[in-house]
Amino acid sequence: MRIKHSRHFPWLLYLAPALLVYTVFMAFPLIDSLRLSLFSGNNQVTRVFVGLDNFKRLFTDPEISTRYWGAFFNTWKFFFVHFIVQNGLGIFFAVLLTQETMKGRQIYQTIIFIPTTFAVLITGYLWKLMLNPVWAGDFLVSIGLPFLKHPYLGDTNTALWAVSLVSCWQWLGIPTMMFVAALRNINVELLEAARLEGAGSVKTFWYIKLPLIKPIVGIVAVLTFVNNFNAFDIVFAMENVNGAPEYSTDLIGTLFYRYGIAGQHPIGIPDAGLGAAIATITFLLLMVLVIPTLRQTQRGA
Amino acid sequence: MRGSLRKENRHIFSHIVLLLWTFVVLFPIWVLVINSFKTRLTIYENPFWIPKTWEFSNYTTVLRDGDFFTYFKNSFFVVSISLVLVTLLASLAGYALARYKSRIGTIIYYFFIAGMMIPIKIASIKLLEIMRALGLLNTIYALPPIYVAMGLPVGVFILTTFIRELPEDLYEAAIIDGASSGKIYSMIILPLIRPALATTAIYNLIPFWNDLWFPLIFINDERHKTLLLGVTRLFGQYQTDWSKVLAVLTLSAIPVLVLYLAMSSQFIKGVTAGSVKG
Numbered sequence: 001m002r003i004k005h006s007r008h009f010p011w012l013l014y015l016a017p018a019l020l021v022y023t024v025f026m027a028f029p030l031i032d033s034l035r036l037s038l039f040s041g042n043n044q045v046t047r048v049f050v051g052l053d054n055f056k057r058l059f060t061d062p063e064i065s066t067r068y069w070g071a072f073f074n075t076w077k078f079f080f081v082h083f084i085v086q087n088g089l090g091i092f093f094a095v096l097l098t099q100e101t102m103k104g105r106q107i108y109q110t111i112i113f114i115p116t117t118f119a120v121l122i123t124g125y126l127w128k129l130m131l132n133p134v135w136a137g138d139f140l141v142s143i144g145l146p147f148l149k150h151p152y153l154g155d156t157n158t159a160l161w162a163v164s165l166v167s168c169w170q171w172l173g174i175p176t177m178m179f180v181a182a183l184r185n186i187n188v189e190l191l192e193a194a195r196l197e198g199a200g201s202v203k204t205f206w207y208i209k210l211p212l213i214k215p216i217v218g219i220v221a222v223l224t225f226v227n228n229f230n231a232f233d234i235v236f237a238m239e240n241v242n243g244a245p246e247y248s249t250d251l252i253g254t255l256f257y258r259y260g261i262a263g264q265h266p267i268g269i270p271d272a273g274l275g276a277a278i279a280t281i282t283f284l285l286l287m288v289l290v291i292p293t294l295r296q297t298q299r300g301a
Numbered sequence: 302m303r304g305s306l307r308k309e310n311r312h313i314f315s316h317i318v319l320l321l322w323t324f325v326v327l328f329p330i331w332v333l334v335i336n337s338f339k340t341r342l343t344i345y346e347n348p349f350w351i352p353k354t355w356e357f358s359n360y361t362t363v364l365r366d367g368d369f370f371t372y373f374k375n376s377f378f379v380v381s382i383s384l385v386l387v388t389l390l391a392s393l394a395g396y397a398l399a400r401y402k403s404r405i406g407t408i409i410y411y412f413f414i415a416g417m418m419i420p421i422k423i424a425s426i427k428l429l430e431i432m433r434a435l436g437l438l439n440t441i442y443a444l445p446p447i448y449v450a451m452g453l454p455v456g457v458f459i460l461t462t463f464i465r466e467l468p469e470d471l472y473e474a475a476i477i478d479g480a481s482s483g484k485i486y487s488m489i490i491l492p493l494i495r496p497a498l499a500t501t502a503i504y505n506l507i508p509f510w511n512d513l514w515f516p517l518i519f520i521n522d523e524r525h526k527t528l529l530l531g532v533t534r535l536f537g538q539y540q541t542d543w544s545k546v547l548a549v550l551t552l553s554a555i556p557v558l559v560l561y562l563a564m565s566s567q568f569i570k571g572v573t574a575g576s577v578k579g
Contacts, residue, residue, distance in 0.1 A: 019394070110565045113568070
């Protein structure tokens with residue numbers, strides 16, 4: 001009965017529009033961007049096949065490779081701050097927010113998520129003003145907190161930290177809500193049994209809750225990875241596309257924009273091949289890290 | 302003993318921690334709003350407290366600047382059309398994928414799902430070329446196709462899962478009555494999947510409305526700028542006048558914020574929908 005009708009069902013017709021848009025504007029450009037990393041020139045007419053030359057330039061040209069590795073390691077730092085601070089706080093808050101007997105949980109949840117609804121640009125601009133020592137600095141001195149007056153965004157030692165933490169402030173809502181949803185799905189009887197056995201809250205978390213929400217931990221890890229290896233807006237807003245000061249907040253996202261899209265100052269001609277090479281490496285890196293993480297955590301999920 | 306202690310537990314520690322974070326979240330927003338009602342010079346007097354006299358001129362100046370409305374209108378248009386299209390296309394595809402079970406169907410399903418893990422920004426170089434070829438560069442019409450493509454993976458995931466869980470007898474009766482698949486979709490499926498359509502729309506609302514990247518790389522023309530791209534211009538223009546900048550930021554944050562506060566539980570459900578079933 002079922003199969004007979006399925007055969008007559010014009011399923012391709014229903015799939016076609018979505019498949020078309022998705023293929024033309026996502027799958028194809030993505031794959032073709034990988035191909036373009038083997039070419040030089042900015043349009044179909046002037047484009048020539050150059051093999052791995054773009055990659056060679058990226059890693060051997062003294063200027064370009066310095067910038068690339070700088071951005072590469074900054075991106076990893078940026079990612080680790082998110083992984084530890086954003087996801088760590090997220091899981092901690094989620095545990096607090098899933099205590100059955102606590103009051104006001106809904107209100108806290110609503111508040112934690114507010115910054116996530118802001119555009120990164122708005123968050124970035126707002127914090128850029130707040131962290132400007134000219135504005136609040138004198139006030140901090142006057143209330144007896146002079147040690148807090150510091151040009152956080154202008155100091156190469158603190159700039160990347162400041163930008164990363166502001167970004168964590170913004171995105172904390174997402175892992176928190178995901179962990180809350182996952183923790184709520186845990187069987188109450190299981191937790192009750194653990195409690196009767198005398199397991200404290202730390203033990204219960206470590207040996208029962210955490211293993212049970214492993215699939216979500218995996219998804220959050222992957223999302224953190226994917227989003228941070230593409231971050232651009234926050235640096236654009238707080239430090240401009242050059243990753244000021246002195247490239248200390250330059251991320252792969254901003255580097256990609258400068259080389260591949262906007263063109264390096266002062267020439268201003270984008271280098272599409274080099275940009276595609278940067279994108280290709282990011283893509284491969286994501287694959288290498290995302291697939292095993294999902295394999296590891298999504299088993300049986 | 303433990304049990305009775307637990308009943309007495311008022312979660313003092315949890316409240317302290319969460320109140321601290323509440324402060325960390327609300328303080329910058331407080332600073333943003335109160336200082337947008339000061340003047341260029343008075344914002345330095347007491348940055349963290351309410352103004353001595355409430356100044357509305359920042360808002361009237363920004364709103365009188367016709368560009369702000371243009372930007373807002375553009376964003377509104379792009380986001381609405383993208384949301385309508387993504388929910389429509391994803392529901393059609395979800396219907397097909399849920400009903401037609403075959404190897405090729407499974408492959409197509411995973412083809413869509415893979416997009417959830419791949420950031421479309423990586424494809425920007427080629428997308429620029431495509432938009433140039435289509436003559437859409439420098440117009441807002443370059444944005445919806447990309448947003449729809451970007452939103453489809455999650456949309457297909459949410460809607461396929463949802464439609465699969467609908468009871469089988471729903472179709473049986475309709476098929477016996479001789480209803481076509483199109484009729485089944487529009488008369489039976491569509492009304493039933495409204496919650497999943499809403500989830501799909503909400504999930505995509507924030508990334509669409511708050512996207513800066515694609516407007517930035519595609520659009521230069523003032524008349525076609527989206528709200529956020531416009532904000533970058535106004536930020537530069539009012540750079541020495543922070544109270545105006547703050548008014549611009551407040552105005553730009555309000556639409557999504559109000560929507561969120563009005564329906565926060567749906568938002569939270571929508572955002573977690575991509576990864577948590579149920």
